[in-house]
Amino acid sequence: MVAIIIFLGPAGSGKSSLTSSYSRWLREFLGARIFIVNLDPATEFIPYKPDLDIRDLIDIHRISKEFGLGPNGVLVKAMDIIANEMIYIFEDLKYIDTDFILIDTPGQMEVFIFRDIAIKLVNELKKLSNNVVAVFVLDADVIKRYEDYAFISIMSTALQARMGIDVVPVINKIDLVQSLLIVGDTISDIDIVIENIRNKGLYGEMLSNILNIIWQYAKATRVPRVSAKEFIGIEELHRIIHELTCSCGDLT
Numbered sequence: 505m506v507a508i509i510i511f512l513g514p515a516g517s518g519k520s521s522l523t524s525s526y527s528r529w530l531r532e533f534l535g536a537r538i539f540i541v542n543l544d545p546a547t548e549f550i551p552y553k554p555d556l557d558i559r560d561l562i563d564i565h566r567i568s569k570e571f572g573l574g575p576n577g578v579l580v581k582a583m584d585i586i587a588n589e590m591i592y593i594f595e596d597l598k599y600i601d602t603d604f605i606l607i608d609t610p611g612q613m614e615v616f617i618f619r620d621i622a623i624k625l626v627n628e629l630k631k632l633s634n635n636v637v638a639v640f641v642l643d644a645d646v647i648k649r650y651e652d653y654a655f656i657s658i659m660s661t662a663l664q665a666r667m668g669i670d671v672v673p674v675i676n677k678i679d680l681v682q683s684l685l686i687v688g689d690t691i692s693d694i695d696i697v698i699e700n701i702r703n704k705g706l707y708g709e710m711l712s713n714i715l716n717i718i719w720q721y722a723k724a725t726r727v728p729r730v731s732a733k734e735f736i737g738i739e740e741l742h743r744i745i746h747e748l749t750c751s752c753g754d755l756t
C-alpha cells in the first residue's frame with residue numbers, strides 16, 4: 505500500500521528541501537516510485553518537480569485582485585478554496601501507481617493547520633491509504649534551550665490531535681549548528697530535559713509531567729536530526745517513517 509507523507513512546519517524550516525531530498529533518497533536508494541504534490545499556492549521556487557502542483561489550479565494573484573486581499577488574506581482564501589475542492593483535486597490520485605506520495609504544505613503553517621484544509625486533506629488521503637504520516641520539520645536553530653524540546657513535543661502532540669495521524673518531529677539544518685542539547689533518542693532526551701527543567705518552579709514541574717505523559721504514549725522514540733541540504737540523516741528519517749507506516753517494527 506502506498507505510504508503518504510505530509511511535510512509540515514513553520515516558514516523556512518525546510519519542508520520543500522526535505523521533500524526534495526527525501527524523494528531523491530527514496531528513488532536512489534530504494535528504487536521507489538514517488539509522486540510529489542506541492543500544496544503551496546504562493547511559493548515562487550520549489551527544489552523538485554511536482555507531479556501535482558496546486559499553482560496550476562489556483563492563481564494567487566487573481567484571487568488577490570478579485571477579493572482585494574493582502575498577502576495573508578489571500579493565503580487564507582486560497583486554503584479555503586483548496587479545502588472546498590479537495591475531493592476533486594485528489595480524485596485522480598487513486599489511479600496513480602506509486603510507492604510514496606509526498607505532500608509539501610504551505611510555508612505559513614498556521615494558514616494550513618488552523619483551517620479546514622488540514623482535516624479535509626487527511627480525510628482525502630485516508631481514502632487512498634491507511635499509511636498516512638506527517639513529518640513536522642523544525643529548524644535546528646529553534647532548539648537552544650531545554651524548554652524548546654518540551655515545546656516541540658507538545659506541538660507534535662497537538663498536531664497529532666488536530667490531524668489524527670502520527671507526527672514525526674524532525675530537526676532540520678543540522679549542518680548549521682555546532683551541537684544540540686538533545687541526542688535524538690527520546691528516552692535519553694526526555695531524561696536530560698526533565699533533569700534541567702524540573703527545578704524551574706511550578707512551570708518546570710508542569711512541563712516535566714507533560715513530557716513524561718507524552719513519552720508514555722509516544723510511538724516513535726527517536727527525533728531524527730537531518731540536513732536536507734547536506735543529505736544527512738535521511739535514512740534514519742526513512743526508518744522511522746517506514747516503521748510507522750508499515751506497523752511492523754519495534755520503535756524502541
Ligand code: GTP
Pocket residue numbers: 513514515516517518519520521522544547609610611612676677678679680730731732733734
Ligand atoms: P516555505 O515553504 O517557503 O516557508 O519554506 P520551506 O519550509 O519549504 O523551506 P525551504 O525548503 O524553502 O528552505 C528554506 C531555506 O532554508 C532555503 O534557503 C534552503 O536552502 C534552506 N535550507 C533548507 N534545508 C536546509 C538544511 O538542511 N541546511 C541548510 N543550511 N539550509 C537549508
